[in-house]
Amino acid sequence: MSRVTIKRPILRVRDTTTRRFDSLAAEEPLEIRLDGTPLTVTMRTPGDDFDLAAGFLVSEGAVGRAADVSAIRYCAGALADGTQTYNVLDVRLAPGVPHPEPRNFYTTSSCGVCGKASLEAVRTVARWTPREDPIRLSRQTITALPDRLRSAQRVFERTGGLHAAGLFTPSGEAMCVREDVGRHNAVDKLLGWALRGDLLPLRETVLMVSGRASFELVQKAVMAGIPVLAAVSAPSSLAVELAAEEGMTLIGFLRGESMNVYTGEHRLDVTPATGLGSAGGRSPG
Known part of the structure; x- marks a missing residue:
């Protein structure tokens, strides 16, 4: 199995200089195949690869329940001697489950499946909507x-x-x-975990992410039926627009006791001290 971390020698410069080994987050390509046909290549941190592949298919609207996937397995790697690299896996759909529209694309660890210029790209394939979810949070x-x-x-x-x-x-x-070098990969790993456990839709749940809230992350939450997305950093304008359209609660700049609530404040039990009445969208404090 591929390593999650890799040690590399470095020169550490502080008050003095020392030579030591540093642990780095591993980043390797993963090719996902669908019934033997290459579907996508993503740069990811090895680990929870089956969840990542299943979650990617949830995000793309291809599957929505555990029974839609009959098997996930690693394929032989690209090495000449057939050595297993654990960087290629094949997802087998259950009989009768239609394939998504064929398209090859490359996904980096810093950017999700980019290029969805229209909100209709999400609306047409979403199986559930978070709009009527009754969750209430303090x-x-x-x-x-x-x-x-x-x-x-x-x-x-x-x-x-x-x-x-x-x-x-x-x-x-x-x-x-779940952790990964890519924000979108970490979310896909969560969605894949939920799919394989037959937990979709993820009603009355909160998705918390360590970075910013992009359109891609809101889209993934919508596809899984998640009603609340919270992030420690800023959302994009399109992320806010999509969250509003889909009835999702979107929180940004969640740090300490402060937050900015961009959409769906009806799900939150908060006091005026959170700054909900103030103008502007920058980080509180």
Whole structure:
């Protein structure tokens, strides 16, 4: 199995200089095939690859329940001697499950499946909508999520180089946390975990991410039926637009006791001290 971290020699410069080994977050390509046909290549941190592949198919609207996938397996790698590299896997759909529209694309660890210029690209394939989800969250629950997410990041503590995504209950209990060099990969790993456990749609849950809230992440949450997305950094304008259209609660700049609520404030039990009445969208404080 590929390593999650890799040690490399470095020159550390502080008050003095020393030579040491540093742990780096591994980044390797993963080719995902669908019934033997290449579908996509993504740069990811090895680990939870089956969840990543399944979650990617959830994000693309190809599957929506565990029974849609009959098998996931690693294929022989590209080495001449047939050595297993664990960087190619094949997803087999169950009989009768239609294939998504064929398209080859490359996904980097810093950017999701880019190029969706229209919100209709999401609306036409979404199986569930978070609009009517009855979840209600307290301010205390929301503000505790960043620390709870960070405490579950085992590889980040060694490398400082990974994003994280966590799925939480309305009371703030962690259901699942995944790490990856790519924000979108971490979320796909969560969605794949949920699909394989037959937990979709993820009603009455909160998705907490360690970076910014992009359109891609809101789209993935919508595809899984998640009603609340919280991020420690800023959302994009298109992310806010999509969240509003789909009835999702979108929170940004969640740091300490502060947050910006961009959409769906009806799901939150907060006091005026959160700054909901102030203008502007920059980081509080």
